[in-house]
Amino acid sequence: MNHGERRAARHYRLRGWRVIGANVRVGREELDLIVRRGRSIRFVEVKEKTGAGYGSPLEMIDARKLEHVRRASLRWLLAHPELRGLEIGFEAVGVTPGRLRRVRLTFEDVYDI
Numbered sequence: 001m002n003h004g005e006r007r008a009a010r011h012y013r014l015r016g017w018r019v020i021g022a023n024v025r026v027g028r029e030e031l032d033l034i035v036r037r038g039r040s041i042r043f044v045e046v047k048e049k050t051g052a053g054y055g056s057p058l059e060m061i062d063a064r065k066l067e068h069v070r071r072a073s074l075r076w077l078l079a080h081p082e083l084r085g086l087e088i089g090f091e092a093v094g095v096t097p098g099r100l101r102r103v104r105l106t107f108e109d110v111y112d113i
Helices: 003-014 063-078
Strands: 018-026 029-037 040-048 087-096 099-105
Touching: 003 018, 003 029, 003 040, 003 087, 003 099, 018 063, 029 063, 040 063, 063 087
Parallel strands: 040 087
Antiparallel strands: 018 029, 029 040, 087 099
16 A cells, blocks of 8 residues: 555544455456445545645546446455445545545446445
8 A cells, every 4th residue: 555545544444444455456457445334335546646736636536547446346346245235435535745635436327236
């Protein structure tokens, strides 16, 4: 895990989430963090910028990256049928010096697993 992913994982743990996967390879794609709290599971894309210039790290998440996260998470869920029935969500975390910003990601289709 890189520095930004460690900060994001700590953020989630401090809020009662359990990190069940970090830098999880699913075929050619990777899921930065998979966290769970109770009946909820979140797939988290983490982006970090070490300087204040050139905008937010969240701006680095484009449609192509969202498609990678969607595809990888679906494959991961299909490989873990024991998690059937959990509330599934997607989030992005932007990490900059002194700040961590967490936002929900949405997709047009909804998983029915």
